[in-house]
Amino acid sequence: MDLNLRKAILENVSDNTTDQLESTIVDAIQSGEEKMLPGLGVLFELIWQQSDQTDKQEMLTTLEQSVKQP
Template sequence: MSITLDLRQAVIHKIQGHSKTELREMIDGSVDGPETALPGLGAVFEIIWKDLDPAKKDNVVTMLHEHLKSSAPGPTTSGI
């Protein structure tokens, strides 16, 4: 019998039981890290997003919008 985990389940399974310090280290190590870490960060962000109240979601969106507005576009290698 084979058990198949989707990405979300795999990320949650991998980080369950981690201390706050370990979670912070995982996030810090993934930010600006290899692109292979991006799906995991997305799954972690999804967990956080689902627990935010609407005002905090607005704050996150505002922070992202301001950052994107003030950031000069850089070269992309993905063609996006």
């Protein structure tokens, strides 16, 4: 069985509105369930691929600050 998780996640959200995408992200984070992490990873991958270098640097700076917080 060939399961393409990335493709399945993208197909699942491809018709979502901005509000639906936000709800998906918020729900995944608030639930704290490990099974939601791959979906968030795929969404982050899309954001990363569509971002320019300035946006990427801003994300990296925010991430660096976030992982250093107690």
